Amino acid sequence: MKDTIIKTSMLTKRFGDFVAADSITLEVGKGEIFGFLGANGAGKTTAMRMLCGLSIPTSGEATIAGYDIYTERELIKKKIGYMSQKFSLYEDLTVSENIDFFGGIYGLSRKDLAEKKEALVQNLGLQAHLKKLVGSIPLGWKQKLSFSVAVIHDPRIVFLDEPTGGVDPLTRRQFWDLIYTASSNGITIFVTTHYMDEAEYCNRVSIMVDGKVVALDSPSALKTYFKASSMDDVFYQLARNARRSE
Amino acid sequence: MRTIIILLRKEFRQIFRNKSILAMVIVMPVIQLIVLPLAADYEVKNINLAVVDNDRSAYSERLVNSIVASGYFRMAAYESSYKEAFKSIETDKADLILEIPAHFESNLIREGKQKTGISINAINGVKANLGGAYLSAIIRDFNPSETVIESAVLNRYNPLLNYRVFMVPGILAILVTMIGGFLSALNIVKEKETGTIEQINVSPIKKHHFILGKLIPFWILGNIVFTIGLIVSWAVYGIVPEGSILLLYGFIAIYLLAVLGLGLLVSTFCDTQQQAMFIMFFFMMIFILMGGLFTPVDSMPEWARMVVRFNPVSYLISVMRMVILKGSEAGQLVNHLLATAGFAVVLNALAVVNYKKIS
Structure with a gap:
């Protein structure tokens, strides 16, 4: 494997007796698009929150971009972008103001910020929406904007938690174009999704069932191993025995 | 420093876009100061x-x-x-x-x-x-046949025993407290509800920067409310502070830090605006009813007077009356100032400690 950027070993999170994420061990290489799959309630978001420094693990080890997730969380935060399941730009600020704000708190200089904003707007075709409140633009735009804001500071890794939930197939496709562009710029993508066609776009995927990672390989290798015609089928074989579901 | 400016710019944009906050800050003090003193009168007639x-x-x-x-x-x-x-x-x-x-x-x-x-x-x-x-x-x-002993009573500082002169500074104190406390308590919780706080928490922003970014805008709003209140009491009731206006603003500056600190602390404990609202109501009810506005603190039982010592509102009401009616000077307010500064330091420190970027 190329340079490793995410490395976890036996990473576990318990809430009382409930083991939300159980002994997760995986490695993600630089520039890779890594699909983090699992049924609802399997523990994907919990695991991702630990990797982002939003939640402290109960046990296990992990390093993100070379920093330890127990002691160097604030350093990790400079190197990562995060897009949560819940849409989380400020709806009462305009598109432009959101870009200024999030770029600003990551310490981008005025000049860098102006360049980034210009490129972002060109890229997404947002010129007409720049002065509109984010709350008033369509969901598809919001998701694309959210992603662009999450990578505005050129992070090493971007974590995406179900970024394409509830958007139409065309927008999903455009969204994945953004992901590919970011990946080709060397940003590692760590993405959770429920859409198995999206899983096919990933370099490698892991599948979580009941808090544990039960499979980890490239989509084609997994299909061969499970003698399945599609990722849908692979997922079905693994997840149907799950005890936990929402 | 730049981070704080960025945070402030964002807060002010949101405040100026929120019509209900502006109405609360400008209209509420005017209406309440005009209506409440007329009704809240100790004299019983009819x-x-x-x-x-x-x-x-x-x-x-x-x-x-x-x-x-x-x-x-x-x-x-x-x-x-x-x-x-x-x-x-x-x-x-x-x-x-x-x-x-x-x-x-x-x-x-x-x-x-x-x-x-x-x-x-x-x-x-x-x-x-x-x-x-x-x-x-x-x-x-x-009884006409008895000799009646008459005592001459002179009411110092409020010669006509005008209840409005007595009530208006107290009501203004409560207004400043309510607006500051509620706005700050609800603000962080709103960010939790909409999920935007996650985006802040995953950024390298420092905790004390974030808290300062929340504190300063509401501190300024509190001062605006206070200024409007002073103007209304002068225009409607002809109340002009006997003492120094600068001293009043100096005290309000520290006092607002204490109240905002309480609001921020409450917001770090709550997940929904509803919870924050109820907890703030709990404190506000005690603060107001035990603040010396309606019932003199001196006539309370010993244990209640102990509680009042931990009530920031009682210090403000007392300072307002001392400076506005009596013209007291800074030297006479040392204890009030120290107590209020103490609240400000403790409450804000607790808010910073209890605001966690992790869960």
Whole structure:
């Protein structure tokens, strides 16, 4: 494997007796698009929150971009972008103001910020929406904007938690174009999704069932191993025995 | 520094876009300061009186006349027996019954003393208490044959005992507290509800920068509310602070930090605006009712006075009255200043410690 950027070993999170994420061990290489799959309630978001420094693990080890997730969380935060399941730009600020704000708190200089904003707007075709409140633009735009804001500071890794939930197939496709562009710029993508066609776009995927990672390989290798015609089928074989579901 | 400017710019944009916050900051102090002092008046008037005159003499008539002439009472019923009069209490027509016994006049002339009976409907405690006291005072003064000892009372600092002059600074104190406390408490919780706080938490932003970014905008709003309040009290009630306005602003500056700190601390404990609202209400009710605005702190029991010492509002109400009515100087406010500064430091430190970027 190329340079490793995410490395976890036996990473576990318990809430009382409930083991939300159980002994997760995986490695993600630089520039890779890594699909983090699992049924609802399997523990994907919990695991991702630990990797982002939003939640402290109960046990296990992990390093993100070379920093330890127990002691160097604030350093990790400079190197990562995060897009949560819940849409989380400020709806009462305009598109432009959101870009200024999030770029600003990551310490981008005025000049860098102006360049980034210009490129972002060109890229997404947002010129007409720049002065509109984010709350008033369509969901598809919001998701694309959210992603662009999450990578505005050129992070090493971007974590995406179900970024394409509830958007139409065309927008999903455009969204994945953004992901590919970011990946080709060397940003590692760590993405959770429920859409198995999206899983096919990933370099490698892991599948979580009941808090544990039960499979980890490239989509084609997994299909061969499970003698399945599609990722849908692979997922079905693994997840149907799950005890936990929402 | 740049981070704080970025945070402030964002907060102010959101505040100016939120019409209800602007209305709360500008309209609320104006309306409340105009309406509340008119209603929140300690004087009780229009007490309904039922009289049972068993004597029907010239003296008893004079007594009744002087009661009515006092202006506090309204004759609701004039009955021939206590039983009849009691009916008017039961039907809520009367608040008090004055029973003048038979031979009232002759006893008074012969022995120089006579007892009368007063029955009070004590459901409305304030009205009953004051009504009974007024009535007793009138009856005591009535006795013409005794030498009456008159004492000359001089009301310093508020010579006409104008309740508005007394109430307005107190109500302004509560307004500043309410607006500052609620706005700051609800603000962080709103970010939790909409999920935007996740985006902040995953960024390298420092905790104390974030808290300062929340504190400063509401501190400025609090000062605006206070200024509007001072203007209204001058324009409507002609109240001009006897003491230094700078001293007032100096105290408010520290006081707002304390109240905002409480709001921020509450918001770090709560996940929804509803929870934050109820917790703030809990504190506000205690702060207001035990702040010395309605009930003098000195007449509270010992344990309650201990509680009042931890009530920032009581310090502000007291300082407002001291500076505005009495013209007190900084030297006389040292204890108030120290206590309030203490609250500010402790509450904000707790808010920073308890605001966690992780869960």
